[in-house]
Amino acid sequence: MRSHSRIGNFAAILCALVLGAALNPLLGLTATRDVVSAGEKASTGFVALTTLDQPADAVKVHRAMGTVTTLKCIDFPKCSKHKAVKTEIVWNVKTTAGIDYTFLRTYGTANNANEGLNYIALSNDTLTETSASTTLSTEIVANGLSRAIGAYAHTAGTSTATISKTFTCATAPQSAQKAALFTASSGGTMHHALSFTQRSLQVGDQLAVTFTITLT
Numbered sequence: 001m002r003s004h005s006r007i008g009n010f011a012a013i014l015c016a017l018v019l020g021a022a023l024n025p026l027l028g029l030t031a032t033r034d035v036v037s038a039g040e041k042a043s044t045g046f047v048a049l050t051t052l053d054q055p056a057d058a059v060k061v062h063r064a065m066g067t068v069t070t071l072k073c074i075d076f077p078k079c080s081k082h083k084a085v086k087t088e089i090v091w092n093v094k095t096t097a098g099i100d101y102t103f104l105r106t107y108g109t110a111n112n113a114n115e116g117l118n119y120i121a122l123s124n125d126t127l128t129e130t131s132a133s134t135t136l137s138t139e140i141v142a143n144g145l146s147r148a149i150g151a152y153a154h155t156a157g158t159s160t161a162t163i164s165k166t167f168t169c170a171t172a173p174q175s176a177q178k179a180a181l182f183t184a185s186s187g188g189t190m191h192h193a194l195s196f197t198q199r200s201l202q203v204g205d206q207l208a209v210t211f212t213i214t215l216t
Helices: 002-023 096-107
Strands: 034-041 045-052 065-073 082-091 119-123 151-154 160-168 174-182 190-201 206-214
Touching: 096 151, 096 160, 119 160, 119 206, 174 206, 190 206
Parallel strands: 045 206
Antiparallel strands: 034 045, 065 082, 119 174, 151 160, 160 206, 174 190
16 A cells, blocks of 8 residues: 555656646746857957847747636625636737837837947956846946947847947057946946957957847
C-alpha cells in the first residue's frame, strides 16, 4: 500500500510539473530575460539590439490578457450580493497602429521630447548596470561626448525604430565603451544600457551610435 501511495504521489507531482510548464505561457507566467548585444562596425560605431523573451533581436510585445467574469445576483431584487459563476481568460490582437503608437510614445522625439527614451548617454566604464540600475556609472559630461538627444526614425507599419546620434570628440581625447538611452537631458529614466569595445577618440574623431529597437 505504501509503495502504491508513493507512486501515486510521484505521478501527481509529475503531472503538476508538466501541466504547470504547459500553462505558464498561456497564463503570462513565462520567465523573461532582458539580453542586450552590440553588433559593431569599425567605421560607423555600433548598433544596439535589445532582446526580451529571447526572440532574435527583438523586444517581445506580449498581447494583453483580459479576464471577464460574470457576477450573478443571488439576492434578487436587492442584488447586494453577487457570486462569480463564469470567468474567462482571453487575449487581444496586437495591431500595427498600436505598435506604431508604442514606438512613438516610448522613443519618439516630436511629440514627447521630454518623455521618450531618445537621449543617448556614454560612459568609459565597463558595464556593471543591472535591472535595478537607474543611472549610467561615470557618465561622460565633457569633450563632445556628453548626453545628447538622438534622431528618432520609424516607418509606419514596420517593426523597427532607431535612435541615432553622431558625437564629435572636442577639447581633449576621450574614450567610451558603454551607452544607454534616457528620457531627459539630465536625470530621467534609463533603459537599454549596453557595452561595446572601447573606442579611443582624438579631437575631431566621431562616434556614430545607433540604437535599433524591434517590436514583434
